[in-house]
Amino acid sequence: MRKTAKRNPGRQEPTAGTQLGTNLRRASPFLTVFVLLLLWQWVSAREIISHILVPPPAEVYRAFIKAMAAGTLPKHALVTLEEMLYGLLIGLGIGLVIGYAIAKAPLLENILSPVIVGFQSTPIVAYAPLLVIWFGSGLASKVVTTAVIVFFPMLVNTIVGIRSVSPKLRDLLRSLKAGRWQTFRHLEIPSALPVVLAGLKTSATLAVIGAVVGEFVSQGSGLGFLVTSARNLYDTPLVFVAVLTMTAISLTLYGLVAYVEWRFLFWQRRSNR
Amino acid sequence: MLNPFRWLILVTLTFALPTVAQNETVDERILLTFIPNVQFAPFYVGIEEGYFADVGFTVTLEHLQEPEVLDLVAVGQANYGVVSGEQVILARARGRDVVYVFEWFQQYPVGLVFGGETDLSELKDLQGMTVGIPGRFGASYSGLTTLLGSAGLAESDIDLREIGFNAPEVFCLGVVDAAIVYVNNEPLQIQNLASAGDCGDVDNVDVISVASRVDLVSNGLIVSRARLDEDPDAVERIVNGLTKALQAVIDNPAAAYLASLEYVDGLPADPSLMRELQRSASQQEEFLASKPDREAIARSRLQLAADLAEGFDQASLTQFHVLLNTIDLWDAERLGYSELESWQAMSDTLLTMGFLGEDAGDLGAAFTNRFITGNEA
Numbered sequence: 111m112r113k114t115a116k117r118n119p120g121r122q123e124p125t126a127g128t129q130l131g132t133n134l135r136r137a138s139p140f141l142t143v144f145v146l147l148l149l150w151q152w153v154s155a156r157e158i159i160s161h162i163l164v165p166p167p168a169e170v171y172r173a174f175i176k177a178m179a180a181g182t183l184p185k186h187a188l189v190t191l192e193e194m195l196y197g198l199l200i201g202l203g204i205g206l207v208i209g210y211a212i213a214k215a216p217l218l219e220n221i222l223s224p225v226i227v228g229f230q231s232t233p234i235v236a237y238a239p240l241l242v243i244w245f246g247s248g249l250a251s252k253v254v255t256t257a258v259i260v261f262f263p264m265l266v267n268t269i270v271g272i273r274s275v276s277p278k279l280r281d282l283l284r285s286l287k288a289g290r291w292q293t294f295r296h297l298e299i300p301s302a303l304p305v306v307l308a309g310l311k312t313s314a315t316l317a318v319i320g321a322v323v324g325e326f327v328s329q330g331s332g333l334g335f336l337v338t339s340a341r342n343l344y345d346t347p348l349v350f351v352a353v354l355t356m357t358a359i360s361l362t363l364y365g366l367v368a369y370v371e372w373r374f375l376f377w378q379r380r381s382n383r
Numbered sequence: 384m385l386n387p388f389r390w391l392i393l394v395t396l397t398f399a400l401p402t403v404a405q406n407e408t409v410d411e412r413i414l415l416t417f418i419p420n421v422q423f424a425p426f427y428v429g430i431e432e433g434y435f436a437d438v439g440f441t442v443t444l445e446h447l448q449e450p451e452v453l454d455l456v457a458v459g460q461a462n463y464g465v466v467s468g469e470q471v472i473l474a475r476a477r478g479r480d481v482v483y484v485f486e487w488f489q490q491y492p493v494g495l496v497f498g499g500e501t502d503l504s505e506l507k508d509l510q511g512m513t514v515g516i517p518g519r520f521g522a523s524y525s526g527l528t529t530l531l532g533s534a535g536l537a538e539s540d541i542d543l544r545e546i547g548f549n550a551p552e553v554f555c556l557g558v559v560d561a562a563i564v565y566v567n568n569e570p571l572q573i574q575n576l577a578s579a580g581d582c583g584d585v586d587n588v589d590v591i592s593v594a595s596r597v598d599l600v601s602n603g604l605i606v607s608r609a610r611l612d613e614d615p616d617a618v619e620r621i622v623n624g625l626t627k628a629l630q631a632v633i634d635n636p637a638a639a640y641l642a643s644l645e646y647v648d649g650l651p652a653d654p655s656l657m658r659e660l661q662r663s664a665s666q667q668e669e670f671l672a673s674k675p676d677r678e679a680i681a682r683s684r685l686q687l688a689a690d691l692a693e694g695f696d697q698a699s700l701t702q703f704h705v706l707l708n709t710i711d712l713w714d715a716e717r718l719g720y721s722e723l724e725s726w727q728a729m730s731d732t733l734l735t736m737g738f739l740g741e742d743a744g745d746l747g748a749a750f751t752n753r754f755i756t757g758n759e760a
Contacts, residue, residue: 161460162479242549247544327547328545330518334519338518341450342450344474
C-alpha cells in the first residue's frame with residue numbers, strides 16, 4: 111500500500127481521470143463563453159445576420175475601448191451600480207425583517223400575503239412609470255424599483271430558512287434555557303443562512319433588472335439609459351457593450367455572494383466531503 | 384387550326400387574366416411606432432376603405448420602437464416603416480441606407496406646454512425655469528434643442544428634468560414649469576385636467592410649437608434603398624394608397640374616427656356619439672361632393688368640432704380632438720412633399736446636439752419626392 115493511503119485511509123487518491131474532470135468542471139464557464147464568442151464571430155463573418163443587427167465582436171470591442179476612454183461606460187455603470195446597491199440594501203433589509211416576522215407569526219402571513227403576492231405577480235415594467243411619478247425621475251424611483259424587485263426572493267427565502275430550523279434543535283436549546291437572542295444567533299441564523307444566501311444570489315442578479323427597468327422608464331443616466339441612447343443613435347456595438355456590462359455586473363455580484371456563501375458556510379463544505 | 388369555340392376561350396382568358404391579377408393583392412406590413420392610436424387613422428382608413436387594396440396590397444400594421452422600425456426596414460425584414468426624419472438622418476450616418484419617400488406630418492409635432500399664467504411671451508423667458516422632457520433622445524429632445532436655439536438659449540440655461548412620457552401628471556403636480564410634449568395630444572389632456580380642477584393652480588394651457596419657429600422634417604414613410612431600386616412601382620403604389628387615405632382622413636375626420644374604432648382600444652364610442660359621428664360623416668360626404676377647396680374643408684372640421692362640443696362632454700371628445708389637431712399637422716397643398724430646407728434644419732439641430740459627427744452626409748439622398756402626386760418623373 112502507498113504511503114499517502116496509509117496516512118489518510120478514508121480519502122481516495124485522485125486519479126488522472128478525476129483530476130481532468132475537476133479541471134474541466136472549473137474551466138467549463140470560460141469554455142461556454144469562448145464557444146459563444148466563436149459562434150458570434152462565425153455568424154458575423156458569414157453575415158448570416160446583418161451587421162446592423164449583430165455587429166462583429168471586434169466592432170463591439172472597439173466600441174468598448176472608445177466608451178472606456180471617453181469615460182461614458184464607467185460613468186453610466188457607476189450610476190447603475192449605485193442604484194443597485196441602495197436598492198439591494200433597502201430591499202434585502204425589508205425582506206429580511208418582514209420575512210423573519212412572517213416566519214415567526216403565521217397570522218402576519220395571512221394579513222400581508224395578498225399585498226405581497228399581488229405586488230410580486232405584477233410585472234414591474236407595468237407599474238414602474240407610476241414609481242417615477244410618485245418618487246420623481248431621479249435616483250429615488252430607480253432605487254425603489256430595485257428594492258421592490260429584490261425584496262420578494264429575500265422575503266420568501268427568509269421565511270423558508272427560519273421555518274426550516276430543526277424542531278429538535280429548538281427543543282435542545284430550550285432545554286438548555288437559551289434566550290431568544292441566543293436561539294436567534296446560535297440556531298436560527300446558522301440554520302437559515304444557506305437558504306437566505308440562495309435568496310441573496312437571486313436578488314443580486316435581479317437588482318440589475320430593477321435598476322435598468324427604472325432607467326428605461328426615467329432616462330438620464332445609467333446603463334439602461336446608455337442602451338436607449340445608443341439605440342436612438344443606431345450605435346448597435348455600444349448597445350452590446352452596455353448589455354454585456356450589465357451581464358458582467360450581474361455575474362460579479364453573483365460571484366461575490368457565492369464567495370460569501372463559500373466563506374461562511376464552511377460547515378456545509380465539511381459535511382459535503 | 385383553332386375552332387371558333389377555342390378562339391372564344393382564348394380571347395376570354397386573354398382579357399380575363401389581367402383583371403384577376405389586378406384584383407389580387409400582395410400581403411405587406413407597415414411598421415409603425417408608438418401604440419395603436421387615433422393618430423394613425425390614415426393607415427386604418429387605408430385598410431378599411433380599400434385604398435391599399437386598390438393599389439394591390441393587403442396591409443397589416445405592427446407597432447415597434449423607432450430604431451427597431453428603421454433597422455428592420457434597413458435590413459429588408461420589412462419593406463415599409465414610419466419614422467421621424469431625424470431618425471433617417473441618424474441611421475443613414477450609421478450605414479442604414481433607407482430613403483424617406485412620403486412626409487406624412489407636414490409640421491413638426493413637438494412643442495412646449497405651459498400654464499396660461501406663466502409669463503412666456505418671449506421664449507427667452509424660459510431661462511431658469513424647470514422643463515420636463517421624456518428623455519434626452521428622439522423628437523422631443525430635437526424639438527427642445529431647436530426651440531432653445533431659436534431663442535438664443537442653451538440647455539444649461541434651463542433646469543431640464545427627464546420625466547418619461549408622463550407630462551400631464553408631472554406638469555399638473557407642479558414638478559415642472561413647462562414640458563416638451565406632442566402638441567396634438569398632451570396639451571388637450573392637461574387642459575382637461577385643468578378644467579376639472581386637477582392641475583394645481585393651472586386653469587388653462589398655452590403651447591409654443593417648434594413648427595412655429597423652424598421647419599423641421601417630421602414623420603414619414605421609409606423604404607430601403609434596395610427595395611426602392613428593386614421595385615419602385617410597388618413603392619409608388621403604396622405612396623399613392625397612403626396619399627388617398629390621408630386625404631380621406633383630412634376631408635372626413637368623423638368617418639376616420641369610426642374606421643379607427645376597429646384598431647384602437649378604448650376610443651370613446653358610446654352609442655349617441657357613434658350616431659352623431661355617422662350622421663356627420665354622411666353629411667361631410669355630401670359636402671365633399673360639391674368639390675370644396677382646402678380652406679372650406681378646414682372650416683368644416685372646425686364646425687364639426689363646435690357642433691360636437693354642444694352635445695358631448697370634453698372627456699368623450701378628447702380623442703376626436705386629438706385627431707383634429709393632428710390633421711392640422713398633416714394638411715398641406717401637396718401631401719407627402721418634403722423640402723430640402725427642413726432636412727437641413729434638422730441636420731443642423733442634430734449637429735448642435737452632438738448626435739452626428741461633423742457631417743450629416745448627402746441629405747438629398749435621404750429623401751425623394753418622385754412618388755408624390757404632381758411630382759412624378
